[in-house]
Amino acid sequence: MHSDVIATDHAARLAAVDPLLPGSSPFEAAESAVVLEVATADSAASGLASRIQVDQDAPNAPWRALTEHRLDLQLAGPQPAGALDALLTRWDEHLRAVAERGDTETAAIVPRASRDAAGTREMLHHGFAPLRVIAVRPADRxxxxxxxxxxxxxxxxxxxxxxxxxxxxxxxxxxxxxxxxxxxxxxxxxxxxxxxxxxxxxxxxxxxxxxxxxxxxxxxxxxxxxxxxxxxxxxxxxxxxxxxxxxxxxxxxxxxxxxxxxxxxxxxxxxxxxxxxxxxxxxxxxxxxxxxxxxxxxxxxxxxxxxxxxxx
Ligand SMILES: CC(C)(COP(=O)(O)OP(=O)(O)OC[C@H]1O[C@@H](n2cnc3c(N)ncnc32)[C@H](O)[C@@H]1OP(=O)(O)O)[C@@H](O)C(=O)NCCC(=O)NCCS
CATH class of the missing domain: 3.40.630.30 (Gcn5-related N-acetyltransferase (GNAT))
Structure with missing residues (x-):
């Protein structure tokens, strides 16, 4: 599946579950970020795997692990959970090559739309916990x-x-x-x-x-x-x-x-x-x-x- 199609399909799925989510555009590799793509029988996933490192005395250090490996993701097709499972397996291979094993100052972080339920069980199977939330309060609430x-x-x-x-x-x-x-x-x-x-x-x-x-x-x-x-x-x-x-x-x-x-x-x-x-x-x-x-x-x-x- 082409990355444009994955981004469009992902955006449509998210828009249907939460009108306050922003749109999605295809991922682009950058200096400290690589694009990972996987396909299952009829579905596909794309991920942007990035790495952010801060010093202990940096202004934002208290709020994060000193090395954050982050995966932004897009899922497309009728089996998004299976595509996510394959993407996380692919990311794990990548992490084993770049992250220090057992170092609690490293974190693997996956931001997910809170209302996108697809693949939640797979997140748990890969050892992730839903730790932090960005919550929103519309003005007229x-x-x-x-x-x-x-x-x-x-x-x-x-x-x-x-x-x-x-x-x-x-x-x-x-x-x-x-x-x-x-x-x-x-x-x-x-x-x-x-x-x-x-x-x-x-x-x-x-x-x-x-x-x-x-x-x-x-x-x-x-x-x-x-x-x-x-x-x-x-x-x-x-x-x-x-x-x-x-x-x-x-x-x-x-x-x-x-x-x-x-x-x-x-x-x-x-x-x-x-x-x-x-x-x-x-x-x-x-x-x-x-x-x-x-x-x-x-x-x-x-x-x-x-x-x-x-x-x-
Ligand atoms: C979270 C925190 C800021 C809340 O402040 P608070 O002054 O305790 O909150 P309030 O008293 O205004 O509101 C909670 C109380 O309102 C009351 N309450 C809630 N809903 C109510 C309702 N519908 N009707 C009547 N009373 C109600 C309850 O007594 C409740 O206290 P309880 O949960 O102990 O029973 C405070 O607990 C805190 O500082 N926690 C530690 C730091 C923290 O977590 N901060 C938030 C960071 S994101």
Missing amino acids: MVPAGPRGTPGVKIRRAAPGDLETVVSLGLELHSFDAQYGTVNLRKGVEDIMAKDLAEQLDRPEPPLWIAELYGRPLGMVNVQHPGETGWISDRVSAGRVGYLSSLAVAKEARSSGVGTALAIHAHHVLDEEGADVVLLHHAAANPLSTPFWYAQGYRPLWTYWQRRPAVR
Whole structure:
């Protein structure tokens, strides 16, 4: 099957399961990416196998394995699961040649449209787990009534003097998520986070808000405005895309409406700026964040399946 046909067939299948997914074009090999193609009796799959390496002190290192092997894929024909199985077998041969066996700083990552069920069982058979999700909240989404909220909670924009608070809340969130394997608690994470948050707090209007109870900071939310989200906006079929970078509530203040108040505030800000959708990442197995986000009007868009180490 020609790569154009595979891309068109794949795009049509995805459009039928989720109107918020972007279209697909045929893969092209690049400096650190090769195209893999397989065919079964009546179906076919195409994959773009790439490798991304970062240093431990890079700004994005806390959120990824230091070496990521990634497979973007397209499936075509009446038996997409079989074609995926063959593609993963082909990719495994490739990985055995290029990845360090047993190194937990390597990860094999397969982004899949969350609603594309074809081949899910085959992903498990090849040792992948559905680890991280990009969730989407359309602007006009109705949300059911949530918790009543704690009286006295005030939400205010963060200022440079809040650096210690936001770093501490950010680290609490990062340590919690690290248990689920989506982020990494390595030496130097605090410095990387502090540098990024200090830069954000130095902006004339920092995109961070603090929840305070009687003057005590208990939670924070951090957003990226439409116009700053070019790094992720091509994952969704929408014009203006907002991104919710993080939301954290101090352990002693959870389950009392503080998180909901912060999320409502962030959505209000992004709605005012005309965002058609808001995206965020969360760890699928996090028992606090997953139900919380789906109660705030989000739903899964992309699921990032991961195997770590990339080769056992
Ligand atoms: C996820 C997190 C931000 C949620 O913040 P929170 O302040 O605890 O959330 P809220 O209190 O506003 O909302 C949850 C509570 O609302 C209540 N609630 C939910 N739906 C409700 C409804 N329909 N009606 C009434 N109450 C409801 C529940 O009491 C629920 O708490 P519970 O699950 O412990 O029973 C917080 O748990 C946290 O910081 N977790 C660790 C870090 C993290 O995972 N952050 C998210 C990163 S992606």
